[in-house]
Amino acid sequence: xxxxxxxxxxxxxxxxxxxxxxxxxxxxxxxxxxxxxxxxxxxxxxxxxxxxxxxxxxxxxxxxxxxxxxxxxxxxxxxxxxxxxxxxxxxxxxxxxxxxxxxxxxxxxxxxxxxxxxxxxxxxxxxxxxxxxxxxxxxxxxxxxxxxxxxxxxxxxxxxxxxxxxxxxxxxxxxxxxxxxxxxxxxxxxxxxxxxxxxxxxxxxxxxxxxxxxxxxxxxxxxxxxxxxxxxxxxxxxxxxxxxxxxxxxxxxxxxxxxxxxxxxxxxxxxxxxxxxxxxxxxxxxxxxxxxxxxxxxxxxxxxxxxxxxxxxxxxxxxxxxxxxxxxxxxxxxxxxxxxxxxxxxxxxxxxxxxxxxxxxxxxxxxxxxxxxxxxxxxxxxxxxxxxxxxxxxxxxxxxxxxxxxxxxxxxxxxxxxxxxxxxxxxxxxxx
Numbered sequence: 001x002x003x004x005x006x007x008x009x010x011x012x013x014x015x016x017x018x019x020x021x022x023x024x025x026x027x028x029x030x031x032x033x034x035x036x037x038x039x040x041x042x043x044x045x046x047x048x049x050x051x052x053x054x055x056x057x058x059x060x061x062x063x064x065x066x067x068x069x070x071x072x073x074x075x076x077x078x079x080x081x082x083x084x085x086x087x088x089x090x091x092x093x094x095x096x097x098x099x100x101x102x103x104x105x106x107x108x109x110x111x112x113x114x115x116x117x118x119x120x121x122x123x124x125x126x127x128x129x130x131x132x133x134x135x136x137x138x139x140x141x142x143x144x145x146x147x148x149x150x151x152x153x154x155x156x157x158x159x160x161x162x163x164x165x166x167x168x169x170x171x172x173x174x175x176x177x178x179x180x181x182x183x184x185x186x187x188x189x190x191x192x193x194x195x196x197x198x199x200x201x202x203x204x205x206x207x208x209x210x211x212x213x214x215x216x217x218x219x220x221x222x223x224x225x226x227x228x229x230x231x232x233x234x235x236x237x238x239x240x241x242x243x244x245x246x247x248x249x250x251x252x253x254x255x256x257x258x259x260x261x262x263x264x265x266x267x268x269x270x271x272x273x274x275x276x277x278x279x280x281x282x283x284x285x286x287x288x289x290x291x292x293x294x295x296x297x298x299x300x301x302x303x304x305x306x307x308x309x310x311x312x313x314x315x316x317x318x319x320x321x322x323x324x325x326x327x328x329x330x331x332x333x334x335x336x337x338x339x340x341x342x343x344x345x346x347x348x349x350x351x352x353x354x355x356x357x358x359x360x361x362x363x364x365x366x367x368x369x370x371x372x373x374x375x376x377x378x379x380x381x382x383x384x385x386x387x388x389x390x391x392x393x394x395x396x397x398x399x400x401x402x403x404x405x406x407x408x409x410x411x412x413x414x415x416x417x418x419x420x421x422x423x424x425x426x427x428x429x430x431x432x
Contacts, residue, residue, distance in 0.1 A: 046090040046412035046419075049140035049189035051369070054237050055283055056327040058371040058413050065374045065386065065431055073384075073400045076428040077115035081421055082106060084136020085407075086150075088426060090414035091143045091162065094118060097426055098150045100125070100136035105152050107141065107160055112417065115428060119165030127154035129185060138187035139235075140410060142197070147217060149197050153185030157199055159220060169220035176222075177203030177210040182231065183276065189235040193244065193257050196223055200246055202231025211248055212236065214260060226260030227253050232277035233323070239304055247277050247291060252302070254309050263307040270295035279321035279335075284328055284351045288312065292321040294339050301351065315353045323408065327370045329389040332356060334375060340365045346377070348391055356391045367410045369418075376413060376431075378420050381405045384429065402427055 050056045082101040089096050094109045104122040111118060129135050139151040147168065148160040155174030160167055173179035179186060179201040188200035196214040203210045211227030230249035239245050239254070243263065246253045254264040268291065269277060275295035282290040284301070292299040298316040302309050319326065319337050322344065326335025333351065336344040343362030349355055364380035370389060374397075377385040382403035388395035403422040411420035416432030 044415040045092070045143075046088075046414040047144070048089060048142040048192070049087075049235050049410065050280060050325060051412070054191075054235075054280070056325060056367075056369050056410075057329075058369060062371055062413070063416070063432055064372045065376075067397065069386070069398060069431065071398075073402070073429060073431075075402070076113065076417065076430045078425050078427045079110065079115045080424060081108075081426045082136060083134050083423065084138065085134060085409045086137040087140050087410035087421065088412045088419045089141050089143055090412050090417075090419065094162070095412070095419055095426075095428070096141055096143065096148055097421065098137045098139070098141050098152075099421075105137060105150075105154075105156075107148060107150055107158070107165065109148075109162075109165060110426075112415070112428070115426075121158075121160050121165040121167060123152075123156065123158065123167075123170075125152060125154050125156070127152065127185060129153075130181065130183060133184065138185055138233075140189040142190040142192050144192040145195075145217060149190045149192065149217075151186060151188070151190050151199060153181075153187070155179045155181075155186050155201070157190070157197065157215060157220070159197075159217070171215055171220045171222075173199060173201040173203060173213065177201050177205050177213060177225070179203035179210075180230065183274075184233070186231065187233045187278075188231060191236045191238060191244070192217060193238045194241070196257075198236050198244055198246075198257075200231045200234075200236055200248065202229065202249065211253070212244070212246055212255065212260060214257075224260035226255055226262060229253065234277050234280045237281055237283075243304075243307070245281050245289065245304070247281055249277065252281070252291060252309060254304060254307065264309040266302070266309050266311065268297070268300065270297050272296065276323075278323040280325045282326055282328060282333070284333065285331070288351060290319075290326065290328075290333060290351070292319050292326065292335070294320045294322045299349070299353070301353065313353050318353060318355065319347055319349050322365065324365060324367045324410075327368045327375070329370045329373065329375070330391070332389070332391045334368060334370075334389060336363070336365055336368075338362075340380070346394065348394075350391075357393050359394045364405075365408060367408070369411060369413050371413060376411070376418060378403075378411050380408050382407070382422060384418065384420070386431075400429075402429055
């Protein structure tokens with residue numbers, strides 16, 4: 001825990017950057033993925049929340065995972081980290097983690113195969129979680145065009161040079177947009193699209209709506225603000241090259257990426273005030289998107305067509321995602337159903353809205369990554385589970401205890417290595 005005196009530490013005039021000796025970097029040419037330009041991105045990178053195409057699916061050219069692995073799977077490396085729920089990202093030879101050390105919000109780049117620290121960049125924060133859960137960051141960084149973008153729980157958006165960690169610019173959504181802290185701090189992960197960083201700030205700017213703000217990636221200057229809604233905990237996603245889908249506190253919004261113009265929206269939230277929308281909308285093919293939450297919201301399937309959101313179906317008690325985004329493999333959807341407080345079960349459902357199977361055991365929760373036809377599940381108990389993704393029944397291959405229990409954050413998978421963190425450590429597990 002951080003003492004109250006540490007929280008009151010004066011904020012210096014500029015950031016603190018410690019550049020450490022770096023290994024030579026190698027990056028291929030720019031790749032356009034799902035409307036998101038990610039320069040310096042190899043095919044096996046995990047450069048943002050939920051991976052290359054923001055749907056929890058590993059790069060298509062990642063080789064298949066084996067059917068058998070050692071029973072005593074050991075970490076490739078392990079490193080102590082600070083507080084927070086922000087998971088790692090991977091670009092080239094760097095794994096990047098945004099976490100908190102004392103009163104410092106720290107972005108750290110480490111060598112993927114050794115854990116050796118290449119650079120660190122910090123700024124001082126006075127953020128205190130309203131419920132006393134954790135004072136670290138929630139949002140996973142995004143990497144694009146040689147820059148690392150972070151969004152702190154206090155509202156600070158920061159751009160860093162990928163190779164050195166040097167701060168390029170920062171933007172304070174709390175002071176500039178009156179972005180509210182909400183229940184658990186500002187949490188949606190940044191989305192980079194069309195040379196802009198999209199942030200679900202949930203604020204207002206000089207009387208103008210600023211639920212979403214688009215910042216120029218090179219300068220941090222606002223390009224547009226839009227959407228009269230508070231921020232939720234789901235992250236915005238790209239719809240092709242020209243649209244953004246954002247599930248906010250009260251509605252699902254489809255906006256133009258060029259100028260923030262609202263194209264369509266649908267009311268979608270729980271009737272309970274003490275509720276959150278945390279699972280990010282999931283693309284399900286043929287223009288369809290699954291949106292799911294607990295607190296009575298249930299699962300909703302929409303079709304996006306000609307700039308409009310068209311509801312297709314809604315099912316209660318089908319796949320109620322408390323916080324983890326589900327994943328689609330082979331036209332079936334896999335995800336955790338239920339509330340963390342009462343236990344969750346892993347389910348497989350069809351895009352038509354039927355349950356294919358449900359696991360018998362209840363878990364505190366977990367997150368999912370698809371690698372080919374297999375699922376990697378990290379549970380809140382710190383277990384890594386390897387499953388075959390099949391609609392017939394749960395097909396569990398193996399489990400390993402890799403982390404401490406009681407932590408939730410999304411993992412990353414790149415070049416055969418699984419990266420995950422708990423409240424004390426970041427570990428790298430070679431699976432291939």
